[in-house]
Amino acid sequence: MNISAKIATLRVAMKARNLAAYLIPSGDPHQSEYVAPHWETRKWLSGFTGSAGVLVVTMDHAGLWTDSRYFIQAEQQLSGTSIKLHRLGPARGPEHIEWLGEHLPEGSIVGMDGMLCSLNQNRNIVKVLHRHGLEFENNHDLADEIWADRPPIPTADIFELSPSFAGLDRSQKFAKIRKAMTTEGADHYLLAALDEIAWAFNLRGRDVEFNPVFIAYAVIAMDKVFLFTDVKKISQSLKERLNEDGIILQDYAKINDFLATLPATANLLIDKSTTSIGLHQKIENANIIASSSIVRDLKGRKNETEIKHIRQAMRYDGVALTRLYRWLAEKLTTNTPVTEAELADQLAAFRSEQPGYYGESFPAIVGYQANGAIVHYRPEHGQSATIQPSGLLLLDSGGQYESGTTDITRTTALGPVTEDQRLHYTLVLKGHLGIALLHYPAGTKGYQIDTLARQDLWKAHLDYGHGTGHGVGFFLNVHEGPQSISSAAGRGSVPLEIGMLTSNEPGFYLPDAYGIRIENLVLTAPAGESAFGSFLKFDTVTLFPIDLSLVKKELLTEAEITWLNGYHRRVLEELSPLLKPEEVRWLKTKCEPLAV
Numbered sequence: 001m002n003i004s005a006k007i008a009t010l011r012v013a014m015k016a017r018n019l020a021a022y023l024i025p026s027g028d029p030h031q032s033e034y035v036a037p038h039w040e041t042r043k044w045l046s047g048f049t050g051s052a053g054v055l056v057v058t059m060d061h062a063g064l065w066t067d068s069r070y071f072i073q074a075e076q077q078l079s080g081t082s083i084k085l086h087r088l089g090p091a092r093g094p095e096h097i098e099w100l101g102e103h104l105p106e107g108s109i110v111g112m113d114g115m116l117c118s119l120n121q122n123r124n125i126v127k128v129l130h131r132h133g134l135e136f137e138n139n140h141d142l143a144d145e146i147w148a149d150r151p152p153i154p155t156a157d158i159f160e161l162s163p164s165f166a167g168l169d170r171s172q173k174f175a176k177i178r179k180a181m182t183t184e185g186a187d188h189y190l191l192a193a194l195d196e197i198a199w200a201f202n203l204r205g206r207d208v209e210f211n212p213v214f215i216a217y218a219v220i221a222m223d224k225v226f227l228f229t230d231v232k233k234i235s236q237s238l239k240e241r242l243n244e245d246g247i248i249l250q251d252y253a254k255i256n257d258f259l260a261t262l263p264a265t266a267n268l269l270i271d272k273s274t275t276s277i278g279l280h281q282k283i284e285n286a287n288i289i290a291s292s293s294i295v296r297d298l299k300g301r302k303n304e305t306e307i308k309h310i311r312q313a314m315r316y317d318g319v320a321l322t323r324l325y326r327w328l329a330e331k332l333t334t335n336t337p338v339t340e341a342e343l344a345d346q347l348a349a350f351r352s353e354q355p356g357y358y359g360e361s362f363p364a365i366v367g368y369q370a371n372g373a374i375v376h377y378r379p380e381h382g383q384s385a386t387i388q389p390s391g392l393l394l395l396d397s398g399g400q401y402e403s404g405t406t407d408i409t410r411t412t413a414l415g416p417v418t419e420d421q422r423l424h425y426t427l428v429l430k431g432h433l434g435i436a437l438l439h440y441p442a443g444t445k446g447y448q449i450d451t452l453a454r455q456d457l458w459k460a461h462l463d464y465g466h467g468t469g470h471g472v473g474f475f476l477n478v479h480e481g482p483q484s485i486s487s488a489a490g491r492g493s494v495p496l497e498i499g500m501l502t503s504n505e506p507g508f509y510l511p512d513a514y515g516i517r518i519e520n521l522v523l524t525a526p527a528g529e530s531a532f533g534s535f536l537k538f539d540t541v542t543l544f545p546i547d548l549s550l551v552k553k554e555l556l557t558e559a560e561i562t563w564l565n566g567y568h569r570r571v572l573e574e575l576s577p578l579l580k581p582e583e584v585r586w587l588k589t590k591c592e593p594l595a596v
Contacts, residue, residue, distance in 0.1 A: 003081045006045050009146045020108035024055040029115040030194045031274045036208050037151040041143040048077045056096045065096040068465030069375040101132030114138030114278030122277040156206035158214045158233045166202050167305030170245050180294040186269035191218040193274040195477045196295040210362050211477050217255040228255040262286035301499035306474045313404030316354035318543035318575045323350045326586045332389040340366040340379035356402030361478040365396035372515030390415035392514045409519035412547045424508045425550040430456040431506035432518045433560045439527045442534040443495050446485040453506040469502045500524045543571050545590035565593040
């Protein structure tokens with residue numbers, strides 16, 4: 001069935017329910033960024049594969065709303081369909097809801113599957129629609145009705161992450177969670193976010209590509225813990241260990257009955273950003289306490305054991321990248337054709353040789369020349385560009401290791417470049433260094449830092465449309481909260497705290513020409529005390545050279561050059577013991593210091 005036929009089938013189902021419009025978001029019942037194929041309804045209906053976007057279908061219009069990271073990708077993937085691309089502005093608010101208010105007659109009903117809509121989202125949708133005289137019904141799951149060959153919910157095995165990597169065992173984590181529950185006045189705590197459940201239980205899974213999580217809900221009470229998942233995915237020996245830790249295993253679907261039968265004396269803590277309105281409606285008697293996620297905040301601050309392993313994961317990643325770029329240089333020197341997709345495959349192969357490797361942390365972004373301007377470009381075999389010994393290559397990739405999650409971007413000159421490319425690269429690098437060199441008082445928020453990454457670009461009247469930094473999990477999701485370095489509301493308003501792992505990734509993109517991004521991961525660390533309080537800094541943990549051949553050195557300050565030289569000295573020291581002699585010789589050429 002082609003896209004037009006799918007949209008037509010959806011409209012038949014909508015008409016039968018008197019729905020004037022239907023919303024299809026990107027998420028799943030756990031409000032995940034990346035979802036299992038079972039919940040890829042928006043992708044199935046539209047053909048758009050980006051991880052963010054909402055499809056809105058009315059009786060005479062189909063539109064996809066997405067942000068600037070996906071504009072070029074969405075234009076290409078929606079081309080030839082009846083679906084119109086709507087470009088979200090920088091605020092990324094519910095513009096599609098306002099659009100419905102302006103285009104639907106008063107009294108119209110907008111429908112959605114409430115399991116895919118968080119409490120916060122539901123509140124915002126209702127508020128806007130009611131202002132326009134429209135109704136919202138969140139009890140319509142039309143995917144099952146129209147998607148005949150819908151993939152089943154995944155059934156991959158669940159496995160355990162040792163406390164030697166996690167730093168705390170399950171009992172210790174439950175104790176921390178219960179202490180925070182007591183502060184909130186709660187005796188039950190509902191967990192819906194998959195990465196939060198995986199962290200709290202020291203378990204990992206293979207249900208979602210690139211994210212080592214498993215489909216589940218959990219409820220932590222003061223004397224016992226309930227895990228709702230497909231119990232067939234758990235081995236007998238693991239079941240016994242979970243039972244020994246006071247964990248009661250229940251089938252995934254039993255969460256509805258459990259919530260419905262909680263007594264009125266129960267005080268149930270929920271996170272309105274990850275709990276769906278559909279699940280919330282199953283709670284009949286319990287007293288609900290809405291708060292921010294306890295687990296999100298706990299897992300966001302990495303402990304000393306996790307930090308030790310993160311540093312090791314960065315060494316493994318640096319080795320894989322050294323071998324990849326050396327391999328590419330040899331191919332280009334011998335005029336052997338290499339496509340973007342082949343380069344992505346080769347990187348995954350080099351990473352797979354490293355200890356404890358699990359898989360990629362997201363689809364590798366390999367953008368040669370103009371494709372580098374597509375922020376979330378994913379090369380596909382048969383459709384990707386052939387890399388030549390000229391121009392710019394943007395490579396954004398990451399790995400999942402038992403010892404941590406990595407995310408790194410390098411922009412590399414493969415041959416002669418223009419003065420504009422060197423200028424733009426240097427301005428992006430100065431933004432990166434503005435973050436790397438920063439000391440800031442405790443309590444500083446991400447939005448206060450974001451400007452430092454953009455100020456040199458702004459002076460040239462340039463900018464980029466994405467955030468400067470996102471949180472990164474420990475052998476978990478490559479994007480996690482609560483923090484970010486961004487001007488956007490929400491996560492950008494969260495203070496940076498010691499132990500948070502965050503990306504530092506300013507960029508610049510010239511459509512149809514090239515893209516530039518430089519990304520390292522940084523740990524928030526103590527910087528010192530003074531009469532003015534405690535100060536923090538960023539400790540860069542990613543280990544791989546930054547291409548200095550593109551730098552206009554005259555634009556760098558002495559402090560910036562000193563940082564770059566110190567960073568490259570550390571890269572060489574950290575990676576050399578893991579490399580072969582010929583690889584060390586190659587790496588030395590990439591770590592040559594700049595004269596101050």
